[in-house]
Each structure stands twice: as structure tokens, then as C-alpha cells.
Amino acid sequence: MALVGLAVMDPPTRHLLSCRVAVLVVAISVWVFLRFRRRILERPAIAYGPMLERDIERQNNLRFIYHSTDSECVDQLRMGRAPFFQFCDLFRTRGLLRDSLHSNIEEHVAMFLHVVGHNQRFRCIHNVFRRSIETVSRYFAEVLYAVGELRAEMIVPASTATPAKIQNSRRWNPYFKVLMENINEGVGGRP
Numbered sequence: 001m002a003l004v005g006l007a008v009m010d011p012p013t014r015h016l017l018s019c020r021v022a023v024l025v026v027a028i029s030v031w032v033f034l035r036f037r038r039r040i041l042e043r044p045a046i047a048y049g050p051m052l053e054r055d056i057e058r059q060n061n062l063r064f065i066y067h068s069t070d071s072e073c074v075d076q077l078r079m080g081r082a083p084f085f086q087f088c089d090l091f092r093t094r095g096l097l098r099d100s101l102h103s104n105i106e107e108h109v110a111m112f113l114h115v116v117g118h119n120q121r122f123r124c125i126h127n128v129f130r131r132s133i134e135t136v137s138r139y140f141a142e143v144l145y146a147v148g149e150l151r152a153e154m155i156v157p158a159s160t161a162t163p164a165k166i167q168n169s170r171r172w173n174p175y176f177k178v179l180m181e182n183i184n185e186g187v188g189g190r191p
Contacts, residue, residue: 058130062107077110078117084109096146103131103139104177112143 021166065076066084073081088105091097097105107129115125115136122136129136147154166172 046186054130060108061130063127065110066106079113080127084113090150091143091146094149095140096149099118111139112147116142 027187046091065073066081070080070082073079077084079087085106088109090108092105097108099105108159111125112119112130114128115122122133122140126133126136130140
């Protein structure tokens, strides 16, 4: 049986042949898809550690920071417990921060204060708080933005006036006066 070219075939035969080829291509595609899918399903899954233990350890760590003595809280966060919770409530009432599905505002602020207070990198903090580096970075940025929104209330420019306690003190005023004169001469005497 000789092969007949497509140009010589009549239209119904050509249509039937193209339908058969299309069905064959679809059947081969489905077979390849199912074969690769079976390989993926047969591949052993990566077993991660139990998440529950990590969450319990994280909560115990946070409970230690929040509910220990004031001196321990100051050592960890550079802030006492009462001011810490007032700070968190300020963010919550102003709507600057919100609790997320897996963590609360107190944890966000604790991460921020720990990074700022101890001059530590996110890579060190993520082990303490049992969060990923990306999560620590995201919460740090959120709290930093919230603190920036409170800048008019929280950050007050330094006063240039000499405090009355120093001006009226016989112990400090003469030295302070000489120091201020030297500073003024140094600033004014420069070209």
C-alpha cells in the first residue's frame, strides 16, 4: 500500500486522518503527564520537624521575656514590662500595628526592641524568636514605620538652654561655663 500525500487525499479522508493524529497526540500527552505525576507522588516527601514543638518553644521564650522580673525585661528589651505593654497598646489603639494570624503586636515590638537595643542582626534574632529572617525583617520594618508615625510625640529635639540645676550649681557651673566658651570659640574661630 503506497502512501498517499495529503494534497491528493479527498477532504473527508484528510479530516479523519487529522482527527486520528490529534487523538494520538492527546493520548501520548496524557500518558506522559500521568507518568511524571506518578514519579512525583512516589518521591519521598521532605519531613520537617514538628511545628508544634517550635511554637511551644517560641511561646515559652516570649512568656519568659514578658512575664519575668522587670530587671530581666530591661535586660532583654531595654524597657520595663509596664512601659513595654503601654507602648504596644499605643500602637494597637492608634491602629499603627495589628496582630497577624501567627503573631501578636507584643512579639513584633519585642523583636524590634531586641534588634535596636542590642545592636543585633536579624540573623541572630531569628534564632531567639524562632522566626525566619524574612519574617523578622518584615516585622522590624512595620514597627519602624509605626515608630516613625509617632515621631512628633516621641522624638523631641534637644534644648540648647542650660538647665537651671547646672546654672545654679557652684560645683558644675564654672566648668560648664568654660566648656561652653571653648566650644563657642572653636565654632566661631574657624574660617
